[in-house]
Amino acid sequence: MDRIVATNVSKTFQLKPGQSVLVDGVETNAITVLDGLDLTIRKGEFITLVGPSGSGKSVLLDIIAGLTAATEGDARIDGQLIQAPDPRMAYVFQQYALFPWRTALENVEYALEVRGAGRTERRQKARHFLNIFGLGGFEDRYPAQLSGGMQQRVAIARALTTDPEVLLMDEPFAALDAQTRDILQGELLRIWEEIKTTVVFVTHSIDEAVFLADRVVAMTARPGLVKEIIDIDLPRPRAPEIRNTPEFSVLRGRVWEVLRDEVTKAQKDWALASATH
Numbered sequence: 353m354d355r356i357v358a359t360n361v362s363k364t365f366q367l368k369p370g371q372s373v374l375v376d377g378v379e380t381n382a383i384t385v386l387d388g389l390d391l392t393i394r395k396g397e398f399i400t401l402v403g404p405s406g407s408g409k410s411v412l413l414d415i416i417a418g419l420t421a422a423t424e425g426d427a428r429i430d431g432q433l434i435q436a437p438d439p440r441m442a443y444v445f446q447q448y449a450l451f452p453w454r455t456a457l458e459n460v461e462y463a464l465e466v467r468g469a470g471r472t473e474r475r476q477k478a479r480h481f482l483n484i485f486g487l488g489g490f491e492d493r494y495p496a497q498l499s500g501g502m503q504q505r506v507a508i509a510r511a512l513t514t515d516p517e518v519l520l521m522d523e524p525f526a527a528l529d530a531q532t533r534d535i536l537q538g539e540l541l542r543i544w545e546e547i548k549t550t551v552v553f554v555t556h557s558i559d560e561a562v563f564l565a566d567r568v569v570a571m572t573a574r575p576g577l578v579k580e581i582i583d584i585d586l587p588r589p590r591a592p593e594i595r596n597t598p599e600f601s602v603l604r605g606r607v608w609e610v611l612r613d614e615v616t617k618a619q620k621d622w623a624l625a626s627a628t629h
């Protein structure tokens with residue numbers, strides 16, 4: 353069953369009056385980031401989205417989340433047009449986005465609070481998800497008293513308390529050290545195996561993309577389109593050691609092969625990097 357369907361999605365940003373950038377040597381005041389992208393994500397699937405910097409991965413996630421509108425085309429959840437943030441979806445950002453004045457428990461409770469859940473239900477669920485992430489003894493700590501990895505666990509726990517049908521994750525582990533990142537990938541997979549919610553996960557790491565996904569969606573350089581979708585037919589549940597297998601290496605090589613030209617193209621695309629005039 354299809355859960356998210358993006359059809360012919362384009363996004364053009366209009367710059368402020370008086371501002372312009374050089375795109376392919378031509379001065380313009382509009383930047384087209386996505387240009388007719390089609391993507392279908394099935395129910396319960398773990399999708400990772402990779403692509404060069406500036407290919408519109410975050411913009412696509414924002415469109416799916418209902419945070420920004422497509423200039424053309426549309427995105428739908430279960431056939432319904434997405435026009436605003438939808439309670440069926442939760443978003444986890446790279447920066448932990450926790451409230452510094454709330455404890456870990458209160459941060460996790462927040463998502464249920466805004467949905468009007470009662471205090472007992474909130475407490476129970478928040479504790480449950482903190483426990484799942486091994487944060488049982490840390491409920492009363494404030495974000496500043498937690499490591500980066502723990503803060504991101506709290507952010508993911510908060511997203512999961514609402515039982516989202518779709519979990520959108522934008523480079524959630526990018527700010528973490530390599531070991532913590534590996535551990536969190538394993539934890540996320542373990543939890544996902546249980547709840548089997550649909551996940552759309554943006555990453556720059558090919559290794560992470562292959563390890564987590566059912567399918568890796570590789571995007572072209574800006575303007576972004578789906579270049580290729582690579583099926584990751586590695587068995588589940590996946591242990592960290594799967595990364596050392598020949599099958600994993602072949603898939604990692606395959607994704608890189610698809611991306612290499614696009615990354616080169618993106619590096620030549622000075623337009624977005626150049627200062628606005």
Ligand SMILES: Nc1ncnc2c1ncn2[C@@H]1O[C@H](COP(=O)(O)OP(=O)(O)OP(=O)(O)O)[C@@H](O)[C@H]1O
Pocket residue numbers: 365366383385403404405406407408409410411412556624
């Ligand atoms: N609000 C905005 N106004 C103007 N341009 C924007 C805006 N938001 C995004 N962009 C442009 O869209 C391009 C694509 O952004 P996006 O963050 O989706 O890329 P990305 O693929 O996620 O890149 P990265 O991997 O570096 O995070 C950016 O380079 C930026 O120039």
